[in-house]
Amino acid sequence: MLKDKKDKIPKLFDGSVNELTKPSKKKGEKDERKGDLKKTKKQKTLYISLDMNRKLIELYGDEGRRQSIIVEDAVNLYYYLKKAIGEKNFDELMSVVRREDPEFLRGYISKFKI
Numbered sequence: 001m002l003k004d005k006k007d008k009i010p011k012l013f014d015g016s017v018n019e020l021t022k023p024s025k026k027k028g029e030k031d032e033r034k035g036d037l038k039k040t041k042k043q044k045t046l047y048i049s050l051d052m053n054r055k056l057i058e059l060y061g062d063e064g065r066r067q068s069i070i071v072e073d074a075v076n077l078y079y080y081l082k083k084a085i086g087e088k089n090f091d092e093l094m095s096v097v098r099r100e101d102p103e104f105l106r107g108y109i110s111k112f113k114i
Contacts, residue, residue: 085112 048056059070082090096108 056067056070060067063070081093085093093108096105099105
């Protein structure tokens with residue numbers, strides 16, 4: 001019975017006592033485990049609709065590139081296009097894009113001076 005209670009006590013730390021009592025790193029020192037943050041790949045979580053997944057798979061097949069590169073290109077395009085044409089024009093452009101009509105979009109874009 002006493003053993004059952006002991007098993008129910010949660011472990012708070014998995015490491016050793018030495019790790020707990022080790023002095024902290026100085027400001028200039030890097031942690032070897034972390035490495036260079038610029039080179040460390042960030043984990044991405046992307047929740048998309050089934051329709052968006054279908055489009056992504058189609059792009060992946062057409063372009064022959066990794067999906068992550070396509071997503072990064074899309075984010076860059078979205079970000080810089082929004083900065084370049086301004087909030088109002090960007091919102092208008094996105095409403096045209098949501099129509100999912102390539103010909104209408106082509107006509108709309110032709111109004112812009114490129």
